[in-house]
Structure formats: structure tokens, C-alpha cells
Amino acid sequence: MNFKKLILLIGGILIIIAGIFAFNFYNKIYKPNTKQEGYLYIPTSSTIKEVEILIQPFLKKVKSFVWVAVQKNYPNTIKPGKYFISEGMNNNELVNLLRSGKQTPxxxxxxxxxxxxxxxxxxxxxxxxxxxxxxxxxxxxxxxxxxxxxxxxxxxxxxxxxxxxxxxxxxxxxxxxxxxxxxxxWNENRIKKAKKLNLSKNQVITLASIVQKETALVKERSIVAGLYLNRFKNKWPLQADPTIIFALKQQAGDDLVIKRVLTKDLSIDSPYNTYKNIGLPPGPIAMPDISSIDAVLNPAKHEYYYMCASITSIGQHEFAKTLSQHNRNAAKYQKWLSKQGVNR
Incomplete structure (x- = not known):
């Protein structure tokens, strides 16, 4: 074989080798490498080794991902967060996503x-x-x-x-x-309504928390809010059972289960006792829903001052304007509770 042919042969072999290397590099970078879609969670202060373990279930070849990540300096730019991994992503796309910090909210x-x-x-x-x-x-x-x-x-x-x-x-x-x-x-409209009621934002939230605990029915909340506001404006004690339950739990612990408020409970020494104290308690007894807050800001106008759980429409209340009417409702309810075996 003459020298010229040898040079051509060597050159051809080098081209083939270079082609193989180029093909492998291309595949490492651009060949689809994710086998499934889903969310990847990367905790704060994660290392590349930790990311490698977390991302492994999504990948066909972990080593090629790590190689591309190192080439693109990802180990020094790891951003925590929740990232959506699509099926069929290549390593370049994947590393770019993770480097960008464009996580899914x-x-x-x-x-x-x-x-x-x-x-x-x-x-x-x-x-x-x-x-x-x-x-x-x-x-x-x-x-x-x-x-x-x-x-x-x-x-x-x-x-x-x-x-x-x-x-x-x-x-x-x-x-x-x-x-x-x-x-x-607390936009301008809600602030305006609170001022019209002569209540601060905190007072609205506090009253709304009582309304929230008093009834699960959204349709009743404006009626209940109106009732408590009638009492509040006339300087009557609110006499809200949920505040008694809150006070009892403050003393005995949150695990205390109370299905029935007893007469003896009404004498508990607490600023949250709305049977003994006039006005609102010092703060909310829970986080009220928006519907309860808006019920206080948009109360139903009526002359009700009393309420009692209904025994005919479970989950609802019987409202009363007079004490005598309320006492009749309350007697029926207490009798019903005793029949159900609810003693506490």
C-alpha cells in the first residue's frame, strides 16, 4: 500500500471515529431521554447527587443527563421547586428547564x-x-x-x-x-360596609368566626349574623355556645369533644364567655370562611334575638323574637338531645 492510500485510509478511519463521537455527543444532548411525565420536586439546598436520585424514575439514561448537567454548570445553579417533566424531553431541554427555575405553581x-x-x-x-x-x-x-x-x-x-x-x-x-x-x-367596598356597622376589621372577623361555628348552612349565615348584631347593638350578651366550647378547649385542651353545652359550662371564667361578658370576645375562635365574613358585612335585617338548633330540620335553626318563644324551642331541643343520649 503506497503512502497516499495509507493517508486516505487513516483519514477515513478518523472521520468515522469523529462521526461516532459526534453521534454519541448528539445523542447525549438531544436524544429523547425522559420515559414518563410527572412532577419532580427538588428540595432547597439539593446537591447534584440528590437531584440524580430524584430524577432517576423519569429517565432512560441517568448518566447522560448528569454529563449534560455538568457541561451546562447545573450543579452550581440548582434551583429548588416543583417542575413538570414531559415524556420525550432530551437532556438539553431538561437541564435548561431545571436551570431556569421555571417551576409549576x-x-x-x-x-x-x-x-x-x-x-x-x-x-x-x-x-x-x-x-x-x-x-x-x-x-x-x-x-x-x-x-x-x-x-x-x-x-x-x-x-x-x-x-x-x-x-x-x-x-x-x-x-x-x-x-x-x-x-x-379588605377592599374599599368591604371596609365601607364594616364602618357602616361601626365595626373594625378584627371585630368583623371575630363575629364571622362565631357565625361560622354556629351554622354550617351558608344560607343561614346572614340571618345568624343579623341576630348577633341585634344583640351587639343593644348591648346584650351574645350568648354564643361556640365561644363556650372554645373557652372550655382552651382550658382542657383541643382534644376535648363537646356535643352539648351544659348549664354549668356557662359560668366558665374566660374572656371568651359570651354569656358572662358583654360584646365580642378578644379575637376569632376560628378562621371564618369568606361567606361568613360577607354574611356579617351583609346581615339580614330582622328582629330575631334568639336561636336554637332545630329538631325537625337537622342542621338548621329555629329563630325567635321573644324569650318565651325561644324557651319553648330550647326545651324541645334539650329533650331531643337527652333522647339521643347526648350528655356531653
Whole structure:
């Protein structure tokens, strides 16, 4: 074989080798590598090794992903969050997504919780922040004071609803957004209605929490709100059983189950005892729903001053204008409870 042919042969072999290398590089970068779709959760302060373990179920070839990630400096730019992985993504697309931090928002929701412990537990199920850090944020006295609340009213800052968050939201960021949402909720129209009732925002929330606990029926809430406002305006004690239950639980613990408020309970020494004290308690007894808050701001106009659970329409109430009428309703209800064997 002459020298010229040898050069051509070597050149051809090098071209083939280069082609193979180029093909392999191309495949590592651009060949589809995800085998399923789903959400990838990357915790704060994750390392590339930890991401490798988390992402493994989505990939056909983990090593090629890691190689591309290293080439694109991803190990030094890891951003936590919730990311949607599509089936058929190549490593370049995948690394670009994770580097960008363009995570998928979540819809976070909570209903009317009656303690910060329960709220922390509910929220920690939906975002990265744990219940301990959330509870610490909720009870941060400096934040509470700056936001215009105190330890007894601050629970009213959290309006039950569905909100958009990022999964890796910290406890502090969650709290800050809740304050913004609270201020957004109290728009000009609601503030105007509260002033017309001569109530502060905290007073509206407090009364709404009683309405919330008093009835599960949204259609009754404006009637119940009107009843308590009739009492409040005339300086009558509210005589709301849910406040007695709240006071009893404060003393005995949240695990206490009360299905029937007894006469002896009405003498409990507590600022939340609305049988002994005139006016509203010092703060909400739970987080009221928007429907309960708006019921207070838009109360039904009537002359009812008394209410009692109905024995004919379970879940509803019998309303009365006079004490004698109420006593008849109450006697029927107490007799019915005894028949059901409800002693506590």
C-alpha cells in the first residue's frame, strides 16, 4: 500500500471515529431521554447527587443527563421547586428547564382552622416548609405587631381560600403573602360596609368566626349574623355556645369533644364567655370562611334575638323574637338531645 492510500485510509478511519463521537455527543444532548411525565420536586439546598436520585424514575439514561448537567454548570445553579417533566424531553431541554427555575405553581388551599397548629399542619402538606417553621412564623410577635394584630386576633389574618404558590415557598414568604391577600380581601367596598356597622376589621372577623361555628348552612349565615348584631347593638350578651366550647378547649385542651353545652359550662371564667361578658370576645375562635365574613358585612335585617338548633330540620335553626318563644324551642331541643343520649 503506497503512502497516499495509507493517508486516505487513516483519514477515513478518523472521520468515522469523529462521526461516532459526534453521534454519541448528539445523542447525549438531544436524544429523547425522559420515559414518563410527572412532577419532580427538588428540595432547597439539593446537591447534584440528590437531584440524580430524584430524577432517576423519569429517565432512560441517568448518566447522560448528569454529563449534560455538568457541561451546562447545573450543579452550581440548582434551583429548588416543583417542575413538570414531559415524556420525550432530551437532556438539553431538561437541564435548561431545571436551570431556569421555571417551576409549576401549586394551588394551595385551607379551610376554617381553629388553631395555628392545625393551620401549620394543613399548609405543610402542600409546600416545602415544615409545620414547625410555619408555626414559628405564625406566632412571630414582631410580625404580628407590625401587621396590626395581636396574639388573639392574628389568626384572623388567614382567609380560607385557594391561593397560588410555589412549592418551595418558605414559612416567612407564605406568611407575607397571606398578609397581602388579607389586605387585598379588605377592599374599599368591604371596609365601607364594616364602618357602616361601626365595626373594625378584627371585630368583623371575630363575629364571622362565631357565625361560622354556629351554622354550617351558608344560607343561614346572614340571618345568624343579623341576630348577633341585634344583640351587639343593644348591648346584650351574645350568648354564643361556640365561644363556650372554645373557652372550655382552651382550658382542657383541643382534644376535648363537646356535643352539648351544659348549664354549668356557662359560668366558665374566660374572656371568651359570651354569656358572662358583654360584646365580642378578644379575637376569632376560628378562621371564618369568606361567606361568613360577607354574611356579617351583609346581615339580614330582622328582629330575631334568639336561636336554637332545630329538631325537625337537622342542621338548621329555629329563630325567635321573644324569650318565651325561644324557651319553648330550647326545651324541645334539650329533650331531643337527652333522647339521643347526648350528655356531653
Amino acid at each position: 401549586i394551588k394551595l388551599s385551607f379551610n376554617n382552622q381553629d388553631s395555628f397548629q392545625k393551620l401549620a399542619g394543613r399548609i405543610s402538606e402542600q409546600i416545602e416548609a415544615d409545620s414547625i417553621s410555619l408555626l414559628k412564623a405564625f406566632t412571630d410577635t414582631e410580625f404580628i405587631s407590625k401587621a396590626g394584630f395581636n396574639s388573639k386576633t392574628s389568626i384572623g389574618m388567614y382567609i380560607p381560600n385557594t391561593y397560588q404558590f410555589y412549592w418551595n415557598t418558605s414559612a416567612k414568604k407564605f406568611q407575607e403573602k397571606m398578609l397581602k391577600e388579607y389586605n387585598r380581601f
